Amino acid sequence: MTQHDLVVIGAGPGGYVAAIRAAQLGMNVACIEKENALGGTCLRVGCIPSKALLEASELYRMATGHLSEFGVNVEGVKLDLPKMLQRKDQIVASLCKGVEGLFRKNKITRYTGHGRILAAGRVGIEGPQAQEVSAKNILIATGSISAPLKGVEVDGNLIGTSTEALTYPEVPKHLVVIGAGVIGLELGCVWARLGAKVTVLEYLNRILPGMDTELATEAQKTFQKQGLEFRLGMRVTGARVKDGRCVVECEGQEPIDCDRVLLAVGRLPNTDDLGLDALNVARTNRGFIQVDRHFQTSIPGIFAIGDAIPGPMLAHKAEEEGVACAEGLAGKYCHVNYDAIPGVVYTDPEIASVGKTEEQLKDAGIPYRKGSFPFMANGRAKALGQTEGRVKMLAHAETDRILGVHILGPRAGDLIAEAAVAIEFGASSEDIARSSHAHPTLAEVVKEAAFAVDGRAIHI
Ligand code: FAD
Ligand code: NAD
Numbered sequence: 001m002t003q004h005d006l007v008v009i010g011a012g013p014g015g016y017v018a019a020i021r022a023a024q025l026g027m028n029v030a031c032i033e034k035e036n037a038l039g040g041t042c043l044r045v046g047c048i049p050s051k052a053l054l055e056a057s058e059l060y061r062m063a064t065g066h067l068s069e070f071g072v073n074v075e076g077v078k079l080d081l082p083k084m085l086q087r088k089d090q091i092v093a094s095l096c097k098g099v100e101g102l103f104r105k106n107k108i109t110r111y112t113g114h115g116r117i118l119a120a121g122r123v124g125i126e127g128p129q130a131q132e133v134s135a136k137n138i139l140i141a142t143g144s145i146s147a148p149l150k151g152v153e154v155d156g157n158l159i160g161t162s163t164e165a166l167t168y169p170e171v172p173k174h175l176v177v178i179g180a181g182v183i184g185l186e187l188g189c190v191w192a193r194l195g196a197k198v199t200v201l202e203y204l205n206r207i208l209p210g211m212d213t214e215l216a217t218e219a220q221k222t223f224q225k226q227g228l229e230f231r232l233g234m235r236v237t238g239a240r241v242k243d244g245r246c247v248v249e250c251e252g253q254e255p256i257d258c259d260r261v262l263l264a265v266g267r268l269p270n271t272d273d274l275g276l277d278a279l280n281v282a283r284t285n286r287g288f289i290q291v292d293r294h295f296q297t298s299i300p301g302i303f304a305i306g307d308a309i310p311g312p313m314l315a316h317k318a319e320e321e322g323v324a325c326a327e328g329l330a331g332k333y334c335h336v337n338y339d340a341i342p343g344v345v346y347t348d349p350e351i352a353s354v355g356k357t358e359e360q361l362k363d364a365g366i367p368y369r370k371g372s373f374p375f376m377a378n379g380r381a382k383a384l385g386q387t388e389g390r391v392k393m394l395a396h397a398e399t400d401r402i403l404g405v406h407i408l409g410p411r412a413g414d415l416i417a418e419a420a421v422a423i424e425f426g427a428s429s430e431d432i433a434r435s436s437h438a439h440p441t442l443a444e445v446v447k448e449a450a451f452a453v454d455g456r457a458i459h460i
Pocket of ligand 2: 178179184186201265267343345346
């Protein structure tokens with residue numbers, strides 16, 4: 001039986017990053033992945049392909065209308081969907097190959113097959129490389145899967161999840177999206193930009209639960225102008241294919257006829273087929289593996305990270321945990337600051353957030369001051385033709401320490417990095433306001449929001 005220091009199950013951003021960091025720290029590391037390509041949900045069917053389609057569909061939208069606002073007239077614009085999909089596939093393939101290269105460079109043993117934990121220190125591999133391997137420590141990084149919805153009959157074609165919505169061979173005439181969360185909005189925007197009628201059905205009375213309410217409401221209005229139809233407060237009771245069409249049923253409503261359905265009501269941890277019950281590994285009632293602050297499960301020597309454990313289901317959160325867990329195993333300091341993990345929705349405009357929302361501060365009774373500044377008053381945003389949205393900064397009313405930053409606007413996903421660093425370093429709004437920001441940049445809106453915390457924004 002081959003002996004390793006660490007066997008990682010799953011090669012997503014949590015697992016492959018943990019494997020690399022552990023190898024850098026001198027461990028003999030193996031990684032078991034059931035798919036042929038490395039990179040997990042994120043690289044294969046998540047973050048990367050969705051962003052490739054978001055960028056491409058946005059260019060198409062610009063070319064078919066908005067470029068003329070810049071005095072650039074283009075004629076005869078045509079959508080080449082097969083090429084757009086092929087470009088996305090090439091980006092995915094090159095990044096997955098990149099992870100293979102990183103594994104070779106770091107001398108990580110790769111096993112292809114389904115990993116199952118037989119006991120602490122022993123993992124069985126099923127598939128082409130069937131065998132048993134042993135390890136001082138085992139790390140579960142098996143990620144998540146799309147959550148099903150009672151009555152919705154996913155056929156992997158006309159009624160599907162995000163994975164199918166990344167590969168539709170033609171633009172649907174009418175796409176119904178169930179769930180106004182991150183996936184529903186990002187992929188709904190892609191297909192709306194390419195010409196589909198998109199109807200988003202959401203159970204709650206708002207979109208993007210968990211994000212800043214004020215900005216989410218503002219964003220909804222913008223998405224509506226872009227052609228997305230929202231039907232909030234809708235309880236979907238079923239969806240099925242009938243005579244080549246899809247029928248979606250909602251409580252108290254007429255059935256909706258459409259070409260395709262995207263089910264996006266959240267994701268569940270992928271922890272069912274790993275042998276955890278036989279070992280009595282503690283899990284929450286939704287299946288997330290419970291871990292301590294060193295990411296150790298209830299069984300010594302078995303660790304877990306990423307989407308398989310509680311917390312935001314984000315690639316960079318999984319990566320942070322992968323690094324921290326590997327460093328902990330090497331006897332180093334093991335810590336992730338969950339207050340400084342940003343979240344980004346890559347729509348147009350983007351929505352980004354780090355730290356606490358106003359709602360959370362109110363609920364916790366924490367006194368805060370708020371500074372808000374619109375992109376409308378920023379020179380660079382005007383030059384870009386992207387003036388919607390604002391930066392909102394929340395700072396402690398007494399100490400001025402930054403508690404949360406929420407951005408709706410152009411490149412919000414890049415701008416939020418400054419706020420995440422500020423929170424990580426315990427910065428005050430005064431620190432950001434006193435730091436020089438190049439002119440003319442979108443980042444000046446972050447600085448002005450910091451000034452606005454103290455009621456002294458300059459350019460408004
Ligand atoms: P995963 O990436 O899910 O990887 C788990 C791996 O384990 C998979 O490769 C799986 O095949 C393998 N595996 C599972 N069970 C076994 C087993 N028994 N044996 C062997 N291998 C196994 N997050 C962001 O931060 N930004 C984004 O823009 C973003 N966009 C997304 C878009 C979509 C459409 C989706 C679906 C998700 C997106 N996410 C995004 C979320 C992100 O993909 C996940 O949070 C992230 O991939 C979690 O990483 P992970 O390593 O925990 O698990
Ligand atoms: P989500 O949790 O973001 O949104 C699900 C939405 O579905 C919610 O608004 C919820 O109220 C709604 N919903 C639940 N049940 C419903 C029902 N019966 N009828 C109608 N609506 C219902 O989940 P998601 O969009 O599926 O994304 C899953 C995960 O993937 C998220 O946790 C997210 O972190 C991750 N992700 C991240 C990114 C990113 O970082 N840009 C992109 C895509 C996915």
